[in-house]
Amino acid sequence: MNDNRADSVKNKQSKIYLDIVEELRLMIQADGLLPGDKIPSERELSERLQVGRSSVREALRSLELLGLIETRRGEGTFIKVFQEHRLVELLGAFFLLDENSRNNLSETKILLEQACLQGVVNKAAQADIEDMIQWAKTQDFDDEAFFQRVFQINPNHLLERIWIVVNSYEKSAGGPNRKAPKQLYVELLHALMHKDSDEIDRIYSKGIRLSDKS
Amino acid sequence: MNDNRADSVKNKQSKIYLDIVEELRLMIQADGLLPGDKIPSERELSERLQVGRSSVREALRSLELLGLIETRRGEGTFIKVFQEHRLVELLGAFFLLDENSRNNLSETKILLEQACLQGVVNKAAQADIEDMIQWAKTQDFDDEAFFQRVFQINPNHLLERIWIVVNSYEKSAGGPNRKAPKQLYVELLHALMHKDSDEIDRIYSKGIRLSDKS
DNA sequence: AGAGAAAATGTGGTCAGACCACTTTACTGC
DNA sequence: GCAGTAAAGTGGTCTGACCACATTTTCTCT
CATH class of the missing domain: 1.10.10.10 (Winged helix-like DNA-binding domain superfamily/Winged helix DNA-binding domain)
Known part of the structure; x- marks a missing residue:
């Protein structure tokens, strides 16, 4: 041979x-x-x-x-x-995640989102943010769709891909169904446009992430 | 369906x-x-x-x-x-065939490390940190080995997995060979023990990450 | 020559059977 | 009883054969 x-x-x-x-x-x-x-x-x-x-x-x-x-x-x-892909949902159907893994997922997701927001402030094109504001005003969306778009306008697409995986996993693990008032998302976008990091962090941590406590 | x-x-x-x-x-x-x-x-x-x-x-x-x-x-x-599971590893391996993602390796790695340090401050066992100080004082290590250990004492092991992938790919992509004076790492550990977030960030960003600019 | 039909070709989908390598179990002879 | 060996069970891999479907080529009839 x-x-x-x-x-x-x-x-x-x-x-x-x-x-x-x-x-x-x-x-x-x-x-x-x-x-x-x-x-x-x-x-x-x-x-x-x-x-x-x-x-x-x-x-x-x-x-x-x-x-x-x-x-x-x-x-x-x-x-x-x-x-x-539905695959990740399949995973959830196969085996339930233990409490610890679930917390890791949630925590990691938040972390990625925060990092993404900072990345947008520092490196995203202003036009993209403006486009997204228009989108947010005219379209209907949920929390997931919102961040999906935020990650898209962040030049660091590696971060996006990691988030996609983590997010899918969290969903399949039956994570919290986050959903904040639309107004908050719009405010967040404006803060992004004005590069107001503190305000961004405030809205995200205290506002959007308020309801669910992990 | x-x-x-x-x-x-x-x-x-x-x-x-x-x-x-x-x-x-x-x-x-x-x-x-x-x-x-x-x-x-x-x-x-x-x-x-x-x-x-x-x-x-x-x-x-x-x-x-x-x-x-x-x-x-x-x-x-x-x-x-x-x-x-090794979904993250697998997907990571295929993500990186995307040329654009490669440029985000360094940035993402730093981000993960910063997040890990914060995680250690908030949730790691004090004993683990002390053990690591002993280790750092008596052993010889490089930057990679140091953070590998830091990730291990962080309870969020999902973060560790992601870091492992990103780190290994950055290496294979010929990333910067970071290496700070040993003293800095020890200082960082002490700051971790004292939960001095600002000091941690200072040492990491201005010290350990000083040489390479991304 | 052109349009439509038919055949050939390429590709994934599936199956059956054959070995191989390795592990566990059963058996046999002492 | 025990060691050594044979048998059975299980995954790992390959080959060859069809089928189903899509595209391309060829053929046929007008």
Whole structure:
């Protein structure tokens, strides 16, 4: 058996499908593939990586359940825009989080949101904030939708992605359903526009986060 | 959603492996299985659900990647403690193929560290801090090892997990090699013990994070 | 030549069976 | 009783075969 896979040489330590997940990650990274792009077919991957098609499928199905890729019968497999997937809800359905984890989730989420708000103050485009004020005035939204947008206008999208995960987890764990008066959100946006950090912190901590105590 | 295929009568609407995931969920719930418990073997599931073993494996491998189950060759498949999930790690690995996110690594890391320090002030056991002071005085360590320990004594281990990912990726992305005089770290620990938030922030931001500018 | 139909091709979806590697259990001979 | 070995059970992987669906190519009839 000449397992000539440049990097992992006969690495029986880990399971093949995990290797493939990693290979795919590298491949996507190397080729600069973006959401919507097509990745090689199962058969081609199987041949290229010198593994059975079933192993390739185990890897792809895993990534699909994770929401990272999407497969369309007869067409192919495509990279998916990462968004909130029902998967995380599934997690909640599987196992309940213990009290401690739940608190961690809540705390971490708040922390990310506070950091995001500061980030917006320091680095977001003023125009984005103004747009969001218009949006807030005309649209209906809940707490989640609000912060989703706030994270979008923060240039640090890594933070956004972490928040998405944590937020999903918290929801699936049956976290508190936060919802403050719309007015507060609008005030928060104005404070953001005026770069009034203290006011932002006050509205967020004392106002929006008031109702639920963790 | 008309996701009603429990009966599975020629219902080609959804993929088999997703059905199996759902079946497993119900099975676990019905039998009241807990972490550590063993679930039926692949072959038994295959027969019981009247599906191919490869489909069963696709489902199991997906759940395994999610960290919901654990498989041990020759033994079987077991339900895993939810705490050990690695969703954050996984998603993190794929997030970072996004070029833009890479630039946010340093910023996010600092943010996590600051948050961790505040968390230690508010919630860590005093004894842990004292232990760490002893450790710091007698051992040799670098910046990474120091914060690794700080995160460990912070009760919020979710934060730790996130940091681990961000940190490792920053390293692999060739981030700055931070290293402050040992004395500063010791001072930081003392400030932690005295719960002097301002001092902590000062030492961290102006001292330890002095050299590198982001 | 053009439009529509039919066939070929490509791709994911699923299954069955065959081995392998490893662990647990049962059995056997002393 | 005990050690050593055989058998059974279980996950890990591969191969090959179909099916279902979508796209592309080819063919046929006007």
